[in-house]
Amino acid sequence: MQRSSPSSVREAFLSFQPPAVGxxxxxxxxxxxxxxxxxxxxxxxxxxxxxxxxxxxxxxxxxxxxxxxxxxxxxxxxxxxxxxxxxxxxxxxxxxxxxxxxxxxxxxxxxxxxxxxxxxxxxxxxxxxxxxxxxxxxxxxxxxxxxxxxxxxxxxxxxxxxxxxxxxxxxxxxxxxxxxxxxxxxxxxxxxxxxxxxxxxxxxxxxxxxxxxxxxxxxxxxxxxxxxxxxxxxxxxxxxxxxxxxxxxxxKLERHREVRLAHVAAYDRAVAGLAGVTPLARDPRDTHALHLYVVRIDATLAGATRDEYQRALAAENIGTSIHFLPVHRLTFYRERFPDQARLPVAELAGAEVLSLPLSPAHTAADIRDAIEALRRVHARFTGR
Ligand SMILES: Cc1ncc(COP(=O)(O)O)c(C=O)c1O
Incomplete structure (x- = not known):
C-alpha cells in the first residue's frame, strides 16, 4: 500500500465498512x-x-x-x-x-x-x-x-x-x-x-x-x-x-437503509461525471439491499487499473475493497478443478471491480471525502 501523503483528502483513514453499532x-x-x-x-x-x-x-x-x-x-x-x-x-x-x-x-x-x-x-x-x-x-x-x-x-x-x-x-x-x-x-x-x-x-x-x-x-x-x-x-x-x-x-434496518440510500445517491451523481468509472446496474423492478457500492474501473478510459486506483485512494486515506476475485481462478479451484471453463465476463470483472466505502456508520462528510478523493485520483490518472 502507498503511504498517505500530508496532502491527503483526509487526515484519518476512512474504513471501508465500519460496523454501525451503538x-x-x-x-x-x-x-x-x-x-x-x-x-x-x-x-x-x-x-x-x-x-x-x-x-x-x-x-x-x-x-x-x-x-x-x-x-x-x-x-x-x-x-x-x-x-x-x-x-x-x-x-x-x-x-x-x-x-x-x-x-x-x-x-x-x-x-x-x-x-x-x-x-x-x-x-x-x-x-x-x-x-x-x-x-x-x-x-x-x-x-x-x-x-x-x-x-x-x-x-x-x-x-x-x-x-x-x-x-x-x-x-x-x-x-x-x-x-x-x-x-x-x-x-x-x-x-x-x-x-x-x-x-x-x-x-x-x-x-x-x-x-x-x-x-x-x-x-x-x-x-x-x-x-x-x-x-x-x-x-x-x-x-x-x-x-x-x-x-x-x-x-435499525429502515434507518440504516435511509443512510445507505443517501450515500448511494451521492456516489451515483459523482461517478456519472467520471469517464471509465461505472457502477453496477441496479434493476428498478427489484429492491436492492445496497450492501456494496461497486464500480468498474475501465483502465483505458479511467487512465489506470483498478489496483492503481485502490492504491491511490489508500494514499488519500480512503479504504476500499474488492468484491470479488473470481473464485474459479483462486489457487485451490485452479488446482483441484483444472478443467473448469473460462468465464470471460467474470474474469474481466474480477480485474475491474472496486467497492467504495459504504456503511450506515459513515457520515455524509465521509462519503464526500471518498468522492473528493476519487475525483482527484481520476483527474490525476486521466490528466484532466
Ligand atoms: C456472497 C457471500 N456468501 C457467503 C458469505 C459467507 O458468510 P459468512 O462470512 O457469514 O460465513 C459471504 C461473506 O461473508 C458472502 O459475501
Whole structure:
C-alpha cells in the first residue's frame, strides 16, 4: 500500500465498512450476559421469529455464520458425493467451499455484464446429468434473476439454495428474498446489513429441510436428556450474545437503509461525471439491499487499473475493497478443478471491480471525502 501523503483528502483513514453499532447493542449484549444465556436461547429464537416475519418464510433458523447456513442447506438438501452444484464465480469463496465440503463438485457459470449475478441462460449450458443444485448469489444486494433459474431447477429436479449474504432487504419483482428459493442463506457477518459479528440465518418453506437443519446444527435430535444422532452433524448454532446484536440491527434496518440510500445517491451523481468509472446496474423492478457500492474501473478510459486506483485512494486515506476475485481462478479451484471453463465476463470483472466505502456508520462528510478523493485520483490518472 502507498503511504498517505500530508496532502491527503483526509487526515484519518476512512474504513471501508465500519460496523454501525451503538449503545443499544452494548446494552443488549450486557443483558444477554446477565441473563445467563451465552449460547442459543430466547434471543436466537426471537431472531428466528423476526426473520420469518421479515421474509415471509415458514421457517427461519439461526446458525453460526453465512457459510454454515450454506453448508447446512446443501447437506440437508441431500447434496453429496458425485453431485454437481452450479454457482457464480463472483462471490466469496465460502459459496463454493461448502460444495466441496459436501463432497460435491462446484461448476462455475458466468455472470451478466450488467450486475455480475449468475446468467440464467448460461446455467443451462453448465448443467450435466450430475447437476443436483444451483446456488445463485445476490451480489452486492441485487437479487439475481430468480424466475428463469427456479423454472429450470423445477424442470430438472434441482435444489435452489440462494446465497443472500448481501440481501437482507432485497426483493425480487416485489417478492421478498428469503421466501422465493427452496432455501435462502443470509449472513450476519460484521460488515453485513444486519451485523452480529458472526452469524447466519437459513429460511425455507420446506419442513423436511428445516427439521434436518435443526438437527444438523446441534449435532443431535431430541431434548438433550434423550438424544440420538442419526448422522454426523455440525456445531453451527447461533449464540444469544450474537443474536442480541442482530436483533438491535434489525430494529435499525429502515434507518440504516435511509443512510445507505443517501450515500448511494451521492456516489451515483459523482461517478456519472467520471469517464471509465461505472457502477453496477441496479434493476428498478427489484429492491436492492445496497450492501456494496461497486464500480468498474475501465483502465483505458479511467487512465489506470483498478489496483492503481485502490492504491491511490489508500494514499488519500480512503479504504476500499474488492468484491470479488473470481473464485474459479483462486489457487485451490485452479488446482483441484483444472478443467473448469473460462468465464470471460467474470474474469474481466474480477480485474475491474472496486467497492467504495459504504456503511450506515459513515457520515455524509465521509462519503464526500471518498468522492473528493476519487475525483482527484481520476483527474490525476486521466490528466484532466
Ligand atoms: C456472497 C457471500 N456468501 C457467503 C458469505 C459467507 O458468510 P459468512 O462470512 O457469514 O460465513 C459471504 C461473506 O461473508 C458472502 O459475501
Amino acid at each position: 449503545e443499544e447493542e452494548v446494552e443488549a449484549v450486557a443483558a444477554a450476559l446477565r441473563s445467563g444465556w451465552l449460547t442459543s436461547g430466547p434471543r436466537a429464537a426471537e431472531l428466528e421469529r423476526r426473520f420469518a416475519e421479515l421474509t415471509g418464510a415458514r421457517h427461519a433458523l439461526a446458525v453460526s455464520s453465512g457459510t454454515a447456513a450454506l453448508q447446512l442447506a446443501l447437506v440437508a438438501g441431500g447434496i453429496g458425493a458425485g453431485d454437481e452444484v452450479i454457482t457464480s464465480p463472483i462471490t466469496w469463496p465460502a459459496t463454493a467451499n461448502v460444495v466441496v465440503h459436501a463432497g460435491a463438485r462446484p461448476v462455475f457459470c458466468d455472470v451478466r455484464e450488467s450486475d455480475l449475478t449468475i446468467d440464467p441462460e448460461l446455467v443451462v449450458a453448465a448443467a450435466t446429468p450430475r447437476t443436483r443444485a444451483v446456488i445463485p448469489v445476490d451480489f452486492a444486494g441485487q437479487p439475481c434473476d430468480l424466475d428463469p433459474t427456479i423454472a429450470l431447477a423445477r424442470e430438472r429436479g434441482w435444489l435452489v439454495v440462494e446465497d443472500a449474504a448481501h440481501a437482507v432487504e432485497s426483493a425480487y419483482r416485489g417478492r421478498k428474498v428469503g421466501s422465493i428459493a427452496d432455501v435462502t442463506c443470509f449472513s450476519l457477518y460484521a460488515t453485513k446489513n444486519v451485523a452480529a459479528g458472526e452469524g447466519g440465518v437459513v429460511t425455507t418453506d420446506r419442513d423436511e429441510i428445516a427439521d434436518e437443519i435443526r438437527e444438523l446444527r446441534l449435532m443431535r435430535r431430541g431434548d438433550g436428556a434423550h438424544y440420538d444422532v442419526r448422522r454426523a452433524g455440525f456445531k453451527a448454532n447461533l449464540a444469544d450474545v450474537n443474536a442480541a446484536i442482530a436483533l438491535c440491527q434489525l430494529d
